[in-house]
Amino acid sequence: MAKMQDEMKALQLCQSKVRAKKLPMEVVDAExxxxxxxxxxxxxxxxxxxxxELVRELFRLYKTRIWMASLQGVGGFEQ
Structure with a gap:
């Protein structure tokens, strides 16, 4: 399915940008x-x-609204 492949590509691209910018976060999914x-x-x-800055870059690439959702406190990720 094309949507799933595009989501995987977007996830990988976002993860590499996060690493390049040395942001202390882990991107776990894209949808x-x-x-x-x-x-x-x-x-x-x-x-x-x-x-x-990351959101601006992603917007320039994907030309769509970019939303960053934290998983903290939602699914019991906090220790």
């Missing part, structure tokens, strides 16, 4: 909204991160 008007990246991080 397109059904109409592809929004691309959500799910991440785990110890503290608040300023990822505005």
């Amino acid at each position: 397109y909204q059904w109409d592809r008007r929004k691309l959500t990246f799910y991440f785990v991080a110890e503290k608040r991160i300023d990822f505005r």
Whole structure:
């Protein structure tokens, strides 16, 4: 399925950008909204991160709304 492949590619690209920028976060998933008007990246991080530059870069590449969703406190990720 093309949507799933695109999500995997987006996830890998976002992870490499996070590493390049040395942001203290781990991007664990990417998901397109059904109409592809929004691309959500799910991440785990110890503290608040300023990822505005990352979001701007991703927007330039994907030309769609970029949403960063923290998994902390939602699924019991916190220790």
